[in-house]
Amino acid sequence: MLDEGAGKYDALELAAELEQLGVELRSGSNLDTTTVRMSVLKENMSDAVALMGDIITAPTFAKEEIERQRTLILNSIAQQKSRPVSIALTLLPPLIYGDGHAYGIPFTGTGTEADVSAITRQDLINFKDTWLRPDNATLFVVGDTSLDEVKTVLEDEFGKWQAKGSKGIKQIAQASLPEQGRTIIIDRPGSQQSLILAAHLAPPTGIDNNIAIETMNQTLGGAFTARVNMNLREDKGWAYGAYTFLQDARGQRPFMVYAPVQTDKTGASLLELKKELNSYLGDKPPMPDELERARLDQVRSLPGQYETSTAVLGSLLSSSRFNRPYNYPETLVEQYNALTLDDLEKAAAQVVMPGKLTWLIIGDAEKIKEEVEAAGVGPVSVQSMSSL
Secondary structure: OOEEOOOOOHHHHHHHHHHHHOOOOEEEEEEEEEEEEEEEOOOHHHHHHHHHHHHHOOOOOOOOHHHHHHHHHHHEEEEEEEOOHHHHHHHHHHHHOOOOEEEOOOOOOOOOOHHHHOOOOHHHHHHHHHHOOHHHOOOOOOOOOOOOHHHHHHHHHHHHOOOOOOOOOOOOOOOOOOOOOOOEEEEEOOOOEEEEEEEEEOOOOOOOOOOOHHHHHHHHHHOOOOHHHHHHHOOOOEEEOOOEEOOOOOOOOOEEEEEEEEEEHHHHHHHHHHHHHHHHHHOEEEEEEEEHHHHHHHHHHHHOOOOHHHHHHHHHHHHHHHHOOOOOOHHHHHHHHHHHHHHHHHHHHOOOOOOEEEEEEEEEEHHHHHHHHHHHOOOOEEEEEEHH
8 A cells, every 4th residue: 555645646646756757666575574665767866765755654545545455455365266376375374383473374465355354544554653664674775876875865855754653573483383294175176186285384594504405495396306396297297396495584484395286196296295305304315416406506596696786685685684794695605615415414304394294285175085195194184165
């Protein structure tokens, strides 16, 4: 709602002003931070910053715009119920984090029907006053400029920004891993494939050995040439793609296993995934060629990752979010080159826990339940689509 009317402008007028100035502006949130970003020609910066100031400090939250956005978001949530990946990303976070956790929300970014239906204009005002405030904000500027050049423009606009009420302090609780894994089948009768998405909690992104963790994951399932995809796609031909990945978070982050597979290979795919995870920890630890391939891939891709101002801004935001020095990218080559197989094995022991995964399988329960139970990845329960 921030850019749906602010200051003296309603939504259409504000959009017209931004367009007139050639401004690309967007706002959004991840699990930890809320951002308002603006890309603008240098010659229009003063006028654009004034608009950005209105958007941050004086959004109107017009009731008719709230209702329009509410309708759009509810329609989006309804569409998500026809997409297995969206269903899984909605259901899985509360299962692995538990009720009431700050991260136990749909990773789709749209929230739940109940929350979207219930939110009020005052809720938006309260959130803005609690979190979007000068004593809780950092301004980042990337471009062909200097601090001396931009400081006056920024101070003219944001120097008058006043905090209201008390600042929020986010509580990120430490969640526990389950004693054993479990499996939930979301029944979609007639489904032509089964979507497998499993997860458990892993250490935060800002941990000291994050490079080892990320590289370990790349060799296990984070790349096309990694073990999981080479098995289920290239060798077996049961999936278009199968991967493991970690989602960034300041607190505990999810380690996820993803594999959309043909229905009649659901149980066999679970066995293969379980085998790959366990063997990486046991009789088939990471190999020298896997480490070298991952290391070279990361090092050689670094120059291209920081070519644009948007990429540099993203790096600064990431460093701020995870309490890293702002020159963190300059340390990456040395960190990658220093990696050893022992580092990857320790990272795997720290992150990969096959027996504690919560498995969500979205598919035709009548066809897959028996083989899922036989795969032995945890007690199996079935939910209907109507319960979502």
